[in-house]
Amino acid sequence: MVAQCQNKALNGRLVAIGCNYEPWIALLEQSGWKTQCCYDLRTVDSILEEFSPCICIVDLSNNDFSLNSISLRANKTKQVRWIALIKKEQLKTDAICQFINNFCVDYFTVPVPGSHLLDTVGHQLGMLDIESSSWHEITTQHEMGLFGESKTIKQLRDMVRRVALTEVNVFLTGENGTGKELIAKSIHNLSKRKHAPFVTINCGALSKDDEKLNFLRHVSRLDEEGAGFNGTIMLDNVEELTKEFQELLLSFIQAPGSDSLDGDSACDVRIIAATSADLDALVAKGEFSKELFYRLNVFHIKVPTLRERGSDIFLLAETFLQKFAKEYSTMASSFSEDSKQLLLRYSWPGNVRELINQVKRAALLAEGNEVRAEHFDLPSKANFKQSLRNIKDEAEKDVLVAVLETHRGQVASAAKDLGVSRATMYRLLNKHNIVPDVRHYNSPFMRE
Known part of the structure; x- marks a missing residue:
């Protein structure tokens, strides 16, 4: 086992925070690890970025660092496996235990057993290799939105990677064409469900009663024999679900143990809902179930334009x-x-x-x-200017009509309200072919 770890360690990189040059560090270096000791938290971020993917061992045994500062760094690092060094009595400290539980893959009590540590970091290096390979495969899928180097897309990729490791339902919002389905597939492929089915349901196609059985089968992931699957379901255009299907879906999500809707077989599915609509507004209008919205919107990802x-x-x-x-x-x-x-x-x-x-x-x-x-079939520069001019003209016309309605078609009072002269007001009305009519003040009409 040690020999295998030594072979893997030829490319292994390790950052030791708050650690003196101790025998276990020398042992790692003899086994081929490239190590970097760091005592100043101000330099930790740049070192971790340079070494990533890497193992990071942080010595908490002397309480030299703010646990909150270490937690902030552990939370934002990518492809870094954290290991804590503590004193045995520190296991009684809630904050230490919480840090280990939230951010660390393992911990050791001092004095550190060198051979055991070598086996552990070797195994974690292998896990990092697998994760790096898997993540590279996902990020090179540039068909619909995950490829790029902008800060926005890097944040999106990191968010996808983090939520994929959990089991929570995900709610994707964003304009059409931003790549919501690819992101859903990426979450699935990075999760433990990656070998299980991924099914996309277009909610807009579920308006007929004869689709009910198919909907139930898809959502509960049952095949013809009633066998359950533990895959991922993407509900695309979820805002288009009818009231009936909203109730069916809510019943399924609320079922104890995620039992299937027909009661035949238990199943285990993850739901990723996607929409281009303002679902908050639909909930406020009572057009979409508030309870279902809360059940789906566990982890929200806004896909950037x-x-x-x-x-x-x-x-x-x-x-x-x-x-x-x-x-x-x-x-x-x-x-x-x-x-x-x-x-x-x-x-x-x-x-x-x-x-x-x-x-x-x-x-x-x-x-x-x-x-x-x-x-390219795109507007030319002149067309861009024309488009902007049209937007400005339409806005100007809307304001004129609105002010005239407020003043019941009285040009003088409308001009005063806008802060322009009567002559300017008439010029603007003529420009937009607006003819104020005091007799029909609620609707100034335009010349044909």
Whole structure:
């Protein structure tokens, strides 16, 4: 076992916080571990970032550090396995026990048994290798939103990784095209359920009574023989569930032990609900069950729009171009300067899905190595200006109509309220073809 650990340790990295250079550190280094001792918490963050993925051993036996400061660092580290060194009597301290329970994979009481520690860190290094491989596989799936280097997407990936290790239900919100289904699949693939089924149910297609049996079977994950599965169910467009199906789903979630809805067989499923709608507003209106909302919204992930990931836009575009050029056997390999500006200037209301479609089109249309602006079906610069002008004009017209309604069609009083002269007011009314009519003051009409 020790020999195996020594072989694994050739690439092993370990950070020791608050530890003197003791015999167990020398033993680790002799076995091939690269170690870094750290006594100043101000430098811990940068060291852990440099060494990650790594093992971190923190010496709490002398109470040299604030436990809260250590906890904050342990909570935000990625791919770091924490091990605590304590005195035996510290096991009676609630805060120490809570820290070990929340953040550590193991603990040792001083004096540290070197050979036992070597076996433990070797095993944890192997677990890190598996986790790193699995996480790399997930993050390279860049079809719909998890690929990128922006701060926003890094935070999303970290959130996905953390919640995947739990069993809580997840609630995904975000605009259409942001990649909610890929995120749901990533959570499933990183969880202990990754070898079990992943089923997506489009709630908008469950409006007919004859779909009831299928819904029950999907939600309780029963096959034709009534056998249960412990997979993951994604409820897409969950806001479209009818009242009947909301009640059925709530009954299933509330069932003791997650029993199946027909009582034949127990099952164990995780539910990931997704929506592009404002479910809080629907709950407030009584159109969606408040109790069901609370049951589904255990862990909320707001999926960022592509607009919020500005630094990723061109990175994604280049990645998609390489893929589609290879897939369609075209020569396209780069973007012209005007096409780059177009990609960065556009607001992407369809998010990553729209970007994929646009790059696919450009890869097909490009005749040479370079993709130009005309290969995209996007508004030109002039159209952008026109769009902004239209938005401004519409807003201006709405204000004029609203003020006229308030003043019952009286132009003079409306102009005074807006802080403009009567002449300016008439000019604006003429611009928007608005004809105030005192007799019908509740609805000023426009000329045809």
